Amino acid sequence: MSALLEVEDLSVEFATDDGMVSAVDGVTLSAKAGEILGIVGESGSGKSVLISAILRLVRPPGRIVSGRLRFEGNDLLALPEAELEAIRGARIALVPQTPRTSLNPLMTVGRQVERLLRLHRGMDKRAAREAAIAMLERVRIPDPKRRAGQYAHELSGGMCQRVMIAMALATEPRLLLADEPTTGLDVSIGARILELLRQLGEESGAAIILVTHDLGVVAQTCHRVAVMHAGQLSELAGVDELFERPLHPYTRALVRSIPRIDQQIALQPIAGAVPSLVNVRSGCRYVRRCPDALAACRRQRPPLIAAANGRRVACHAVEQSNVVR
Amino acid sequence: MSFVSVRGLDKHFPVRGAGWLSRRNRPAPVVRAVDGISFDIDRGRTLGLVGESGCGKSTVARCVTRLLAPSAGTIRIGDKQLDRLEGEPLRAARRDVQMVFQDPLAALNPRMSVERAVSEPLRLHTTLSPAEQRERVREILTEVGLRTDVMGRYPHELSGGQRQRVNIARALACAPSFVVLDEPTSALDVSLRARVILMLEELRERLGLTYLFISHDLATVKYLAQRVVVMYLGTVVEEADTDELFAHPRHPYTRALLAAVPVPDPKVRGEPFVLSGEIPSPLERHEGCPLRSRCPMASAICAQPVVPREVSPGHVVACHFA
Ligand SMILES: Nc1ncnc2c1ncn2[C@@H]1O[C@H](COP(=O)(O)OP(=O)(O)OP(=O)(O)O)[C@@H](O)[C@H]1O
Ligand SMILES: Nc1ncnc2c1ncn2[C@@H]1O[C@H](COP(=O)(O)OP(=O)(O)OP(=O)(O)O)[C@@H](O)[C@H]1O
Ligand SMILES: [Mg+2]
Ligand SMILES: [Mg+2]
Numbered sequence: 319m320s321a322l323l324e325v326e327d328l329s330v331e332f333a334t335d336d337g338m339v340s341a342v343d344g345v346t347l348s349a350k351a352g353e354i355l356g357i358v359g360e361s362g363s364g365k366s367v368l369i370s371a372i373l374r375l376v377r378p379p380g381r382i383v384s385g386r387l388r389f390e391g392n393d394l395l396a397l398p399e400a401e402l403e404a405i406r407g408a409r410i411a412l413v414p415q416t417p418r419t420s421l422n423p424l425m426t427v428g429r430q431v432e433r434l435l436r437l438h439r440g441m442d443k444r445a446a447r448e449a450a451i452a453m454l455e456r457v458r459i460p461d462p463k464r465r466a467g468q469y470a471h472e473l474s475g476g477m478c479q480r481v482m483i484a485m486a487l488a489t490e491p492r493l494l495l496a497d498e499p500t501t502g503l504d505v506s507i508g509a510r511i512l513e514l515l516r517q518l519g520e521e522s523g524a525a526i527i528l529v530t531h532d533l534g535v536v537a538q539t540c541h542r543v544a545v546m547h548a549g550q551l552s553e554l555a556g557v558d559e560l561f562e563r564p565l566h567p568y569t570r571a572l573v574r575s576i577p578r579i580d581q582q583i584a585l586q587p588i589a590g591a592v593p594s595l596v597n598v599r600s601g602c603r604y605v606r607r608c609p610d611a612l613a614a615c616r617r618q619r620p621p622l623i624a625a626a627n628g629r630r631v632a633c634h635a636v637e638q639s640n641v642v643r
Numbered sequence: 644m645s646f647v648s649v650r651g652l653d654k655h656f657p658v659r660g661a662g663w664l665s666r667r668n669r670p671a672p673v674v675r676a677v678d679g680i681s682f683d684i685d686r687g688r689t690l691g692l693v694g695e696s697g698c699g700k701s702t703v704a705r706c707v708t709r710l711l712a713p714s715a716g717t718i719r720i721g722d723k724q725l726d727r728l729e730g731e732p733l734r735a736a737r738r739d740v741q742m743v744f745q746d747p748l749a750a751l752n753p754r755m756s757v758e759r760a761v762s763e764p765l766r767l768h769t770t771l772s773p774a775e776q777r778e779r780v781r782e783i784l785t786e787v788g789l790r791t792d793v794m795g796r797y798p799h800e801l802s803g804g805q806r807q808r809v810n811i812a813r814a815l816a817c818a819p820s821f822v823v824l825d826e827p828t829s830a831l832d833v834s835l836r837a838r839v840i841l842m843l844e845e846l847r848e849r850l851g852l853t854y855l856f857i858s859h860d861l862a863t864v865k866y867l868a869q870r871v872v873v874m875y876l877g878t879v880v881e882e883a884d885t886d887e888l889f890a891h892p893r894h895p896y897t898r899a900l901l902a903a904v905p906v907p908d909p910k911v912r913g914e915p916f917v918l919s920g921e922i923p924s925p926l927e928r929h930e931g932c933p934l935r936s937r938c939p940m941a942s943a944i945c946a947q948p949v950v951p952r953e954v955s956p957g958h959v960v961a962c963h964f965a
Contacts, residue, residue: 334800335795336795361808361832362805366803367802416748501829503859504694533833572834575834587837596792
């Protein structure tokens with residue numbers, strides 16, 4: 319499988335009154351055709367900023383300060399805005415984390431889907447209308463004909479979310495960036511949406527980046543997983559390996575903290591506070607919370623080292639312990 | 644006597660005759676978003692409210708807090724009959740009632756900094772000095788796991804989970820007596836969710852807060868709620884104490900709901916049990932059981948109206964087979 323998207327050493331910063339917020343710090347990952355790549359990490363760890371950076375949608379005072387982005391051979395960071403606009407929505411689709419506020423409040427949801435179909439798939443009005451209703455049905459919106467004629471504020475939270483997913487799927491993208499696509503949904507409809515994502519990958523060979531904080535969803539859906547902590551990539555591994563043998567101390571804490579419905583809920587917050595991202599210096603950002611921290615961890619950001627099966631881990635302690643060989 | 648009492652709550656929304664669907668010569672249709680719901684919550688307790696997306700949970704929440712006027716029914720909180728109040732008396736009665744909205748971005752004023760958003764209820768409802776307010780804001784932000792460096796930021800400068808926690812902090816800052824939490828932890832990872840849950844529990848125990856807790860996250864509901872109401876298409880299909888409900892779910896819908904939870908282990912990649920069939924439209928009036936078009940157990944009798952039945956003490960089920 320070839321990489322459809324390559325992200326290399328990407329960093330994003332926001333200038334604020336309090337100082338520079340380093341939201342994404344040197345992240346490297348790739349997404350292959352037909353693959354679902356999960357991105358997990360605590361709230362505020364830079365998942366959504368990374369997604370918006372991939373679409374080059376970081377707005378000032380935010381800025382991509384370094385890195386490379388390659389998509390289907392194109393250097394996204396060098397592309398003129400007009401060409402990028404043609405890629406966004408058509409080749410790369412986004413399901414944003416804030417569905418209700420991302421929908422146009424003045425246009426019925428059906429018309430929003432319809433518009434995309436006419437724009438990106440060249441359908442005429444009638445065909446687009448029919449296809450729009452079929453799309454709404456696919457994402458399990460009951461009574462889709464009537465729902466199509468409603469506005470966002472007349473739908474429930476989960477319905478808005480499904481409309482956004484319908485819009486993203488409607489364009490038949492090569493790369494789908496789904497930011498928490500199932501959070502507003504109950505488990506059974508969530509399962510249906512994940513099924514649709516899997517289908518998209520299997521049938522059209524699209525790559526999917528699935529941002530989620532739900533490790534249950536990751537376990538059931540993703541092929542590989544990238545773990546982020548405070549803007550940095552901690553670990554990247556196949557889903558089975560990640561759950562079976564997490565290497566990075568943060569991933570270990572994450573996997574340990576999973577509550578399960580079939581057990582009494584384990585209320586074990588990960589130790590320590592999320593570090594500040596304001597005016598941070600070099601070094602591993604997990605160091606203050608890490609049971610395995612070494613002197614080097616404070617000074618120097620751990621390089622992303624390769625382990626067996628294409629695994630990657632950024633940890634001085636793991637590197638020294640040789641477990642990766 | 645219970646602290647919160649909701650009886651026969653209805654909320655119907657008119658359906659506009661948009662171009663997509665013309666219904667000439669017919670009575671104006673309504674969406675029966677909430678259709679005859681009743682429940683009680685004792686002081687200092689948590690009632691969990693669960694059910695499929697679109698079944699009417701947020702509408703219940705907005706009626707109970709009187710952000711929406713119900714079409715019918717009564718709502719009592721403490722000694723205040725909220726359904727009868729309007730204007731200033733309603734505002735006064737609502738002082739003790741807070742809500743955490745499902746959509747944290749829409750709920751926050753885009754032009755208000757985090758510090759102002761969280762201190763506003765303190766300014767309105769307490770006598771704390773500005774310095775004390777600031778201290779309280781710092782304290783509560785820390786409790787929800789936010790760093791105080793977000794105090795000067797605006798909603799669009801926060802991550803999804805950070806916004807959600809600002810909303811929680813805002814609702815709890817002035818220690819109201821009743822809090823409606825609509826999917827308050829949906830954007831939070833397990834670790835932060837644990838933190839927020841522990842905080843909610845601590846406040847409930849220390850200050851005797853009463854919660855209506857809406858969530859798709861059944862593990863959290865199981866932990867926080869003493870009692871659970873299961874909704875389907877605007878109606879209550881099952882209600883029981885939490886332990887009883889999770890151990891002996893009786894309604895086919897509740898069983899499907901519990902069976903569909905994904906397990907965080909890639910080795911048990913089983914097919915979740917999904918109800919088949921069409922989700923019926925809340926536009927139609929349902930004479931019989933609303934689940935019958937999708938229910939594996941459905942038979943002729945299900946076309947008859949279902950009368951909720953107490954199958955064991957405190958365990959009420961609306962199913963002909965319960
Ligand atoms: N416009 C902005 N100005 C300043 N800081 C910002 C801005 N946008 C995001 N941030 C900060 O960047 C960090 C990463 O944010 P991001 O939205 O990517 O987090 P996330 O991993 O998606 O979290 P969540 O799971 O809560 O959605 C956060 O600490 C956030 O506060
Ligand atoms: N202002 C409105 N006008 C018309 N219909 C509405 C309005 N608000 C809500 N509805 C309808 O009421 C029903 C219940 O919506 P509600 O938001 O209460 O669902 P919910 O259970 O909270 O769902 P979710 O889990 O997706 O948030 C839906 O069919 C919705 O479309
Ligand atoms: Mg996010
Ligand atoms: Mg809702």
